[in-house]
Amino acid sequence: MVTHPDNTRDASQDAPPAVAVKGLSFRYRALDEESPPAKKTRRAVPDSSAAGAEVEPQYAIRDISFSLAHGELLLIAGPSGCGKSTLLKCLNGLIPHTFRGELSGEILIEGRSAASMSLRERARYIGTMLQDPEKQIVGSTVEQEVAFGLENLNVPRAEIRRRIEAVLQRLHLEAYRQEATFALSGGQRQQVAAAGVLVMQPSIFLFDEPFANLDARAIDELEELINGLRAEGRAVIIVEHRVEETLKLRPDKVLLMRDGRQVFLGDGQSFLEVADPEQVKLPIEATLRRAAEPRQVVEQLVRPIVTRRAATTEAGTDGPVLVFQDVHYRYEADGEEILHGISFEVRRGETIALLGPNGAGKTTLVKQALGLLRPTAGAVFLYGEDTRKLSVAQLAARIGYVFQSPSAMLFAPTVQKELSFGPENLRFPPERLQRAVQRAAEALDVARFAERSPLSLSFGQQKRVSIASVLAMESRILLLDEPTAGQDYRSYISFMEHLRELPELDALLFITHDLDLALRYTQRVLLLKDGHLVADGAPLEVLADQTLLESCNLRPTSLLRYLLTEGSRSLA
Amino acid sequence: MLITLPYVKRDTPIHRLDPRAKLLLLLAYGLAAAQTSNVWLILAGFVGAACYYGLARLKWSETRRAWLFIIFLNVILVFGNYFLSGGAIVQGIDLSHQHQLFSLPFLGFLNHPPYIGPKPLVFSVESITYMLTMGLRNFSIAFLAVAIPYTTNPGHIGVAFKQLGLPDQFAYAIDLSFRFLPTLARDFSVTLDAQRARGFELDKLRGGIFGRIARLAPLVVPIVIGSVVGAEDIVNAMELRCFGVGRRTWLTELQTRPVDRLLMALAMTVFLLVTVLNILGNFYTSGPLHILHEQGLPAFLLH
Numbered sequence: 001m002v003t004h005p006d007n008t009r010d011a012s013q014d015a016p017p018a019v020a021v022k023g024l025s026f027r028y029r030a031l032d033e034e035s036p037p038a039k040k041t042r043r044a045v046p047d048s049s050a051a052g053a054e055v056e057p058q059y060a061i062r063d064i065s066f067s068l069a070h071g072e073l074l075l076i077a078g079p080s081g082c083g084k085s086t087l088l089k090c091l092n093g094l095i096p097h098t099f100r101g102e103l104s105g106e107i108l109i110e111g112r113s114a115a116s117m118s119l120r121e122r123a124r125y126i127g128t129m130l131q132d133p134e135k136q137i138v139g140s141t142v143e144q145e146v147a148f149g150l151e152n153l154n155v156p157r158a159e160i161r162r163r164i165e166a167v168l169q170r171l172h173l174e175a176y177r178q179e180a181t182f183a184l185s186g187g188q189r190q191q192v193a194a195a196g197v198l199v200m201q202p203s204i205f206l207f208d209e210p211f212a213n214l215d216a217r218a219i220d221e222l223e224e225l226i227n228g229l230r231a232e233g234r235a236v237i238i239v240e241h242r243v244e245e246t247l248k249l250r251p252d253k254v255l256l257m258r259d260g261r262q263v264f265l266g267d268g269q270s271f272l273e274v275a276d277p278e279q280v281k282l283p284i285e286a287t288l289r290r291a292a293e294p295r296q297v298v299e300q301l302v303r304p305i306v307t308r309r310a311a312t313t314e315a316g317t318d319g320p321v322l323v324f325q326d327v328h329y330r331y332e333a334d335g336e337e338i339l340h341g342i343s344f345e346v347r348r349g350e351t352i353a354l355l356g357p358n359g360a361g362k363t364t365l366v367k368q369a370l371g372l373l374r375p376t377a378g379a380v381f382l383y384g385e386d387t388r389k390l391s392v393a394q395l396a397a398r399i400g401y402v403f404q405s406p407s408a409m410l411f412a413p414t415v416q417k418e419l420s421f422g423p424e425n426l427r428f429p430p431e432r433l434q435r436a437v438q439r440a441a442e443a444l445d446v447a448r449f450a451e452r453s454p455l456s457l458s459f460g461q462q463k464r465v466s467i468a469s470v471l472a473m474e475s476r477i478l479l480l481d482e483p484t485a486g487q488d489y490r491s492y493i494s495f496m497e498h499l500r501e502l503p504e505l506d507a508l509l510f511i512t513h514d515l516d517l518a519l520r521y522t523q524r525v526l527l528l529k530d531g532h533l534v535a536d537g538a539p540l541e542v543l544a545d546q547t548l549l550e551s552c553n554l555r556p557t558s559l560l561r562y563l564l565t566e567g568s569r570s571l572a
Numbered sequence: 573m574l575i576t577l578p579y580v581k582r583d584t585p586i587h588r589l590d591p592r593a594k595l596l597l598l599l600a601y602g603l604a605a606a607q608t609s610n611v612w613l614i615l616a617g618f619v620g621a622a623c624y625y626g627l628a629r630l631k632w633s634e635t636r637r638a639w640l641f642i643i644f645l646n647v648i649l650v651f652g653n654y655f656l657s658g659g660a661i662v663q664g665i666d667l668s669h670q671h672q673l674f675s676l677p678f679l680g681f682l683n684h685p686p687y688i689g690p691k692p693l694v695f696s697v698e699s700i701t702y703m704l705t706m707g708l709r710n711f712s713i714a715f716l717a718v719a720i721p722y723t724t725n726p727g728h729i730g731v732a733f734k735q736l737g738l739p740d741q742f743a744y745a746i747d748l749s750f751r752f753l754p755t756l757a758r759d760f761s762v763t764l765d766a767q768r769a770r771g772f773e774l775d776k777l778r779g780g781i782f783g784r785i786a787r788l789a790p791l792v793v794p795i796v797i798g799s800v801v802g803a804e805d806i807v808n809a810m811e812l813r814c815f816g817v818g819r820r821t822w823l824t825e826l827q828t829r830p831v832d833r834l835l836m837a838l839a840m841t842v843f844l845l846v847t848v849l850n851i852l853g854n855f856y857t858s859g860p861l862h863i864l865h866e867q868g869l870p871a872f873l874l875h
Contacts, residue, residue, distance in 0.1 A: 097811070160821065
């Protein structure tokens with residue numbers, strides 16, 4: 001017999017809050033504390049006890065308290081490393097179940113102490129959506145993914161079928177029931193992952209950075225889901241540094257964390273008044289309201305990058321640096337065509353954003369420039385030379401391409417060696433190599449951890465190392481795939497500012513989902529949809545077209561709306 | 573999330589077979605084929621396996637990668653085995669009176685120090701036939717094995733093992749590991765591309781054999797680290813949905829049809845028969861009961 005806290009809506013007024021957290025602190029156990037104390041005394045190494053005793057591990061979270069009623073939405077905001085994820089793990093039980101450490105304070109779930117609950121019991125109350133649905137999905141088909149939790153709880157087959165049916169219907173996923181999960185698009189994955197949690201009917205939902213990497217349609221669907229959950233009386237907790245998106249959901253409470261402590265707890269409105277626009281991304285209105293000189297703020301925000309070399313050499317004296325000429329591409333001879341005749345030119349000094357919905361062919365397009373994929377028809381010219389005649393390594397010397405995920409490429413024992421890898425492959429003479437590595441390290445501000453292992457760095461730092469290691473090859477054109485994904489607002493802004501200062505670059509092109517990034521940093525936008533180039537022009541020109549945006553799953557941001565109204569006002 | 577095997581949805585007799593029957597057939601045939609080097613028996617097995625594979629109606633374009641890999645592996649195995657052993661290691665067959673055709677100077681194992689030294693590599697009717705037999709055997713097993721991922725709904729793998737009698741957690745682990753390989757392949761291609769974009773050229777590695785292996789670090793390290801981290805994520809995701817807390821239901825339930833049961837019975841019978849024959853063959857030096865221990869070469873080849 002399976003019971004579940006269904007119909008939470010009926011909870012009477014004096015029912016306990018869905019979640020109450022009182023004075024919660026946690027610190028991860030340091031490695032040498034793992035071994036049982038008995039072993040410690042026997043250790044023969046003389047100075048280990050001396051060294052081990054003193055450094056107390058830092059608290060990951062310290063003294064967190066809040067409570068949340070049924071049907072309420074809590075936003076937990078804060079920069080990377082502020083303890084958001086640790087707090088989430090404390091709530092869903094991975095701490096202390098999987099991650100060991102020192103936990104103090106109290107968590108009450110539906111009025112019951114969580115400390116006495118097993119993971120299984122907790123899962124009946126709390127459903128967790130991990131940051132990356134890719135990591136959450138374990139079933140090989142949609143049906144199996146949704147069934148997984150109920151199967152584990154030994155629910156009878158007929159009951160599982162009934163509940164799957166209901167959930168799939170509710171999320172409009174019936175048509176995908178037998179689809180393989182890996183073949184789904186990003187937005188569908190999120191929905192399927194949500195279905196897998198929803199089917200267990202938890203009364204509290206945790207979302208870990210749900211908006212990262214979704215296009216606008218997927219965000220709309222997710223918002224609809226979250227609003228639906230609240231309407232049913234479920235409590236929702238969202239951890240997110242994309243504050244702007246979450247504030248649209250009108251959270252009842254916002255908890256702001258910094259260095260493991262809670263620095264603010266209150267409603268959305270008062271949050272906007274205290275939040276620092278340098279730390280978290282706020283709606284533009286909130287930023288402007290707080291500024292003395294709104295116009296200046298906008299000018300500060302919107303400053304397209306002009307790559308350096310354009311300033312020194314005279315722009316327009318010679319031909320385009322990169323030309324796509326009617327590029328068609330299909331993966332297999334009898335497969336579907338992915339790119340249908342793409343043509344554009346990149347000129348010296350340009351900074352370009354390549355926008356488009358998930359699956360439009362953006363990465364496929366960029367890979368053509370480097371020869372990682374070769375056009376099935378048409379051609380790509382790099383500095384006037386046909387790329388078909390050049391090997392990938394030869395092309396890599398002229399055009400740098402940084403993959404989206406740094407973990408796909410970082411391997412060396414130290415950052416220094418990581419940076420030298422590319423130049424070594426290109427057989428740079430020692431002097432040039434040293435100079436190139438040093439410059440790249442300085443340009444991306446990674447010189448201070450030159451001797452550390454790149455694998456020990458934070459995600460944002462790894463991202464910078466990965467770009468520096470491509471930059472060290474002294475290529476004149478840089479292609480970046482989602483340069484800001486997975487970084488918090490402050491680190492991605494500082495990162496973009498680093499890019500602005502890069503020396504000796506002819507052109508910069510990046511793939512992104514983030515409209516504000518395109519607006520603030522580029523001179524030109526290429527809009528790709530279903531393998532066609534549907535727009536090419538100045539950011540504000542291209543993005544002013546509402547219907548075009550909608551058809552490409554792009555959603556106007558507050559900054560875009562503001563700039564457009566400002567623009568029309570100044571015209572008037 | 574793990575990528576599933578390259579399942580090709582189609583309606584053929586092999587697609588309709590219960591995955592348990594396919595798995596059992598592979599296992600039984602593999603164990604039976606390992607017990608003999610009789611060229612006729614292996615040839616019969618090869619023809620049977622090829623027919624079975626033909627029934628699955630898989631196209632070359634769909635299975636090309638798998639086959640290229642298998643052909644490569646098989647060539648290495650067969651020739652490697654031949655050169656290492658000088659064709660002298662033949663399962664259960666007396667090679668003391670070989671019909672030698674010619675020999676090449678080569679290295680071989682000696683029975684005195686330094687144990688490896690110059691030794692003629694013998695080419696005889698027996699050893700060449702054995703080389704062929706080995707190739708046929710490997711390919712016949714490959715026919716049965718390759719058919720499985722391409723014709724089995726990936727969602728049925730775990731439950732097949734469960735219904736073969738494995739505990740819940742084992743069965744699910746097998747399900748996951750079946751999906752591990754294709755996922756690894758994808759990660760590999762991403763990392764290879766990322767490193768090629770940094771001027772790394774796989775076909776131009778310098779240095780001796782160890783130097784070359786060391787130079788593979790840019791590929792190996794990200795993939796290994798990625799797999800370890802990925803495994804941790806999977807474990808967390810599974811635990812958050814109560815995996816492993818007790819008995820679990822499997823939503824899918826496989827049901828055998830008469831043809832599945834027939835195939836399973838046949839596979840088991842062949843395996844048992846071959847095993848019994850193999851044992852009996854040790855007691856008889858000729859005649860039908862000794863058949864597994866003979867190469868079965870026709871007399872005209874030996875003159």
